[in-house]
Amino acid sequence: MIKKAFAYREAAPSVNKEEKKAAFDRSKNAVLNENGLDVLLVRNFDDLRVPTLAAYDAIILQYQDVERVYELLKAVRSSSFEEIYLKPCFILAYEAHVDPVVEQLSDGVLTEPSILSHFAKTENILEAMAEIADVKTDFTGRKLLLKLMRYLYSRQSPLVPVPSKRSHTGYAFPFLEANVKNYEYEEIFHLLEAGVQRGFLSEDFVDVMHLCSKCNSGFINYREVCPKCNTRKLTAQNTIHHFVCGNVGPESDYKENGKLVCPKCDRQLRHIGVDYDKPSLVVECENGHIFQEPNMETFCFNCHSVGQIEDIVEQPANEYHLTASGAETALSGKAKVKEEQKLADGFVSLPVFRTFLKLEIERLKLNDIHTTVSYISLLLSPATLKKHEDNYEDFRNDLGTLLVEQLKPSEIATMLDDDVFLVISPEGEEEPTKQRFKEICERITGVLVNSLDGNKADRVAYGSFEVEADNESESVMMQINEKLKVF
Ligand SMILES: [Zn+2]
Ligand SMILES: [Zn+2]
Ligand SMILES: [Zn+2]
Structure with a gap:
């Protein structure tokens, strides 16, 4: 039961004149109070800063400029803070048609400036947010797969591919695309695959996309070309079979002063099906090659590469459901509750690492020295994870040992989760340290692929970065957390 009708907040006695004016001014943002929830009605996108959205229970975005609404929703969904990216957001469209990709980033389309039509949904999301907010997030908690799981959990709905020309592949996953930079579509495919492999997501078939093998674009032209000279300038015509004399040839050979005359026996053709037939098509190219079946070639509108039809990548576009x-x-922020990790030789525990980091910062305050912190993150392919499912810890420790062997004696290393190593380099400046870690990582990748059963997708x-x-x-x-956000 709805106890009280919604009221503009300016009706409350404590609100000052400025706010009162704002609520009536259709170009300004306003706060509504609906059933005890503070709802921000956004009409002016210029005045808005995404972090301030945390202060409201729900957001309504007026749909006047689709790109502004799209940009804002992307900014919200790509935030690393649960209070922001899980925020219930609605689109106030009145009668307007809403772009389906933009709509999917929202929690619903409204026809009037009120969330009452979606109140139960809003409450469910807020409840889920409260459940999640109580969880102390570890590093895994910032990563995109966990973020996706939390989003799906709070929405109680699957991740659905949206067919759209906005999408690079043709099917958009708006929530993931908001979080992945520069059309790194591979990242999205790998992430969803990993989610399924690890048992967090289940998939339902929707469609198969046909993508450019170079750039994953779904915007492809399928061309017919001459099998001999590859030209695209082709003309097709019927062949004519003259029953009387048995001649078969292209229709153009029969044309004579507007009539059809057999080039072999000179008889005029009369009735199709009676004295002649058109059994098939022949194709002729601009260079005079005649054939029946042209070759197919693909042209990518995005990267302009030309390829064979066999090269086209088939990528399933599935719907993804959150499993139990x-x-x-999503709620625990941990992939599994584990016993104390077995640390590889040369690594310190995370609490010890934190203590070292604190001491190092104290040292920086007193001395003119440089200290750099580095992270090494294993982005293993689902196939490799599967192979090492039963001995993952040993496998990871082998890679860890490989890292430690290449460190300087003064450097301190620890492990985070299952797949991240952190290193403090005292007296290390950022650039040379980065260069060293680049080489170290290349060596680790080499060993991983060549001797530890890995593959090219690993x-x-x-x-x-230097610590100040x-x-x-x-x-x-x-800061490290932020950098590890994607995957
Ligand atoms: Zn030709
Ligand atoms: Zn004839
Ligand atoms: Zn392409």
């Missing part, structure tokens, strides 16, 4: 294990992970990402004397050790950890 996925829901559990990647080792790394990054280094005014950093807090926690803010350094947050």
